[in-house]
Amino acid sequence: MTIQTLSLFLSLAAVAALAAVFLRVRLLAPAGRDYPVVQADAYRLRGLSFWVLVLVGLPVTVWLLRETPYEAKATEPQVVNVSSAMWYWDLDRDTVEAGRPVEFHVTSTDVNHGFGLYDPSGRLVAQTQAMPGYINVLTHVFEEEGTYRVLCLEYCGLVHHGMETALTVTATGGGNG
Amino acid sequence: MADARTSAGIADRGRTWIVLYLATAGVVILLMMVFGLVMRLAQSEWIALDPAFYYQLLTVHGIGMVGIAALGGVAVLWHYLSAHVALRPAALAINLVLFMLGVAMILWAVFIGGFAPAWTFLYPLPAVGSSNGQWQAWSAVLDLTGVLLIGVGFLILCLEMGRGIVAAYGGLGRGLGWHVLFAGSKEKVPPPTVVAGTMVVIVTTLALIAGATIVAMTILNVLFPALAIDPLIAKNMIYFFGHTFINATIYMAVVVVYELLPRITGRPWKTSKVFLAGWTLSTTMVLVIYPHHLLMDFAMPGWALAIGQVLSYVNSLPVLVVTGLGALAILHRSGISWDVVSTLLLIAMFGWMAGVIPAVVDATISVNYVMHNTMWVPGHFHFYLLLGLLPMIFAFMLHLARGEDVAAHGGDLSALLYLGFGLGFVAMFLLGGWASVPRRWAVHLPEWLVWDRIAAVMAVGVVVLATVFVVTFLLRIPRILRHG
Numbered sequence: 153m154t155i156q157t158l159s160l161f162l163s164l165a166a167v168a169a170l171a172a173v174f175l176r177v178r179l180l181a182p183a184g185r186d187y188p189v190v191q192a193d194a195y196r197l198r199g200l201s202f203w204v205l206v207l208v209g210l211p212v213t214v215w216l217l218r219e220t221p222y223e224a225k226a227t228e229p230q231v232v233n234v235s236s237a238m239w240y241w242d243l244d245r246d247t248v249e250a251g252r253p254v255e256f257h258v259t260s261t262d263v264n265h266g267f268g269l270y271d272p273s274g275r276l277v278a279q280t281q282a283m284p285g286y287i288n289v290l291t292h293v294f295e296e297e298g299t300y301r302v303l304c305l306e307y308c309g310l311v312h313h314g315m316e317t318a319l320t321v322t323a324t325g326g327g328n329g
Numbered sequence: 330m331a332d333a334r335t336s337a338g339i340a341d342r343g344r345t346w347i348v349l350y351l352a353t354a355g356v357v358i359l360l361m362m363v364f365g366l367v368m369r370l371a372q373s374e375w376i377a378l379d380p381a382f383y384y385q386l387l388t389v390h391g392i393g394m395v396g397i398a399a400l401g402g403v404a405v406l407w408h409y410l411s412a413h414v415a416l417r418p419a420a421l422a423i424n425l426v427l428f429m430l431g432v433a434m435i436l437w438a439v440f441i442g443g444f445a446p447a448w449t450f451l452y453p454l455p456a457v458g459s460s461n462g463q464w465q466a467w468s469a470v471l472d473l474t475g476v477l478l479i480g481v482g483f484l485i486l487c488l489e490m491g492r493g494i495v496a497a498y499g500g501l502g503r504g505l506g507w508h509v510l511f512a513g514s515k516e517k518v519p520p521p522t523v524v525a526g527t528m529v530v531i532v533t534t535l536a537l538i539a540g541a542t543i544v545a546m547t548i549l550n551v552l553f554p555a556l557a558i559d560p561l562i563a564k565n566m567i568y569f570f571g572h573t574f575i576n577a578t579i580y581m582a583v584v585v586v587y588e589l590l591p592r593i594t595g596r597p598w599k600t601s602k603v604f605l606a607g608w609t610l611s612t613t614m615v616l617v618i619y620p621h622h623l624l625m626d627f628a629m630p631g632w633a634l635a636i637g638q639v640l641s642y643v644n645s646l647p648v649l650v651v652t653g654l655g656a657l658a659i660l661h662r663s664g665i666s667w668d669v670v671s672t673l674l675l676i677a678m679f680g681w682m683a684g685v686i687p688a689v690v691d692a693t694i695s696v697n698y699v700m701h702n703t704m705w706v707p708g709h710f711h712f713y714l715l716l717g718l719l720p721m722i723f724a725f726m727l728h729l730a731r732g733e734d735v736a737a738h739g740g741d742l743s744a745l746l747y748l749g750f751g752l753g754f755v756a757m758f759l760l761g762g763w764a765s766v767p768r769r770w771a772v773h774l775p776e777w778l779v780w781d782r783i784a785a786v787m788a789v790g791v792v793v794l795a796t797v798f799v800v801t802f803l804l805r806i807p808r809i810l811r812h813g
Contacts, residue, residue, distance in 0.1 A: 162690060163687045163759065181661065183664070213639050220634070221694070223631075275765050279701060283564075307454075311380070
């Protein structure tokens, strides 16, 4: 399951659960009950929700920090230097090998752009910002061969949607790395 | 219960201005919604639009919606805060004049001068776009000066509300109820509206100072390109301003929930220590979590990005546990009959709480890596603005339109339809994000059109129902002013 699909399912499940609570409140609102009784139940639920969110959710979000794209150091990576400007990508090589880490050194010569890598099925698999004055190092291991699209993911002016290039991922390798 | 309910109007000394604020907000909301609909129709390929014009609409839609969210939110907050704190309506007048002037300048700059850097105006796009002929340099200066004027107006308003709270309660700390929270005092306990107002004053003032600074620096850069700014610092300032300011607008508007639900149900919303702790936490969190907008800026310090993820999650707790559950408890088995106002308030709490969920998901770095700047992002903020903030403002408008009478009036079909179309509209953004559709693209690929087309249909429904709410309010203005 992709991260996108997992994110969608988790979000939908949580929103649906919340909607069920609201629906219950809506349906039962016309039936009156003494507020102190309702309030006591609500306080219990509030305490329970709070501790579940703290004791379960907080460790989970901290645990998720173990995987970030920032510290991905690879041995013998294939290096691709990426320069961007309105409205084109300039890659110093257009072919890389699947199964081996690729280090993209991404920068911009004018404004902010967004370096977004799309796999052959059209799914976004990795990204970083391309900023003037900075080089962002993005490490990615391509799992599938094929033609990947590079699209701009940061608004950069009137032809933002036309800023695109391609990267070929081969099974056998595309250069010296 | 029902017999405890009252229809007490609020002794608001700025009532005429509040009505003007709401009327302005209502008209601009509809205009901005139509701009949004046109953008979705263009992405659907159902109408042909020059991409340059699309990006102009994008720019105006973004900054315009932020502006009217603040205008509507301020109207709600001022109306109820002025019942607890002496405020000078002159600040409302100054802000509205500066707002109108700023809006006129922005519209002129965008539609005549062609300025289209999106609301984010990320440095150095305004200057580079001027130098390479995308728009006129004067339009960049005019637009940003308009934004600056609007910011100054809201800053004056915040300072006046802060002055009023300090004068009435003895300090902003006491406005947040710290003497109750930390010292156990039972003296002069601030009501929820004052607590929310104090939080808004603190965070909005800081946001506006940062925003005004980066806008002024960008204007100087357009005029004198040699005056360069560090792009990463500029981006931090812009997102600190934008994130904090738009979040503050919902903290302004939620006051209508605190004020109206007790009147409708006859159940009080008291200031408890949990409530105060929640608002103090929100005050802090809103100021420090903005780096979740910069998770794909790998040059940022790692600790700042980790804070952006973890504290974004923590920031959801007060919304979900304190305000959300508080509202549900007041409504649960309260014996009320639903009408359009109470249903809009219920929808507002749902929209706010549910909108937090995709936001927290996207603030997770490993998710942001493949979701940032896709349609998922407008999905989550449309969720809590369209279904959270706007229903609060519409409920306030309709409440004033019926003379602040809290007895149930008529049905609530319009509110339920608004929820249905709104959910459909928002879902298409989220599904677009799931499908990796980039945000802010004037032209879409054929495989993305399905989400755009369903969204466009849903948007028509949203616009129609929003028009019903706004027109109902506008038609009642003479009566509101007569009875005020």
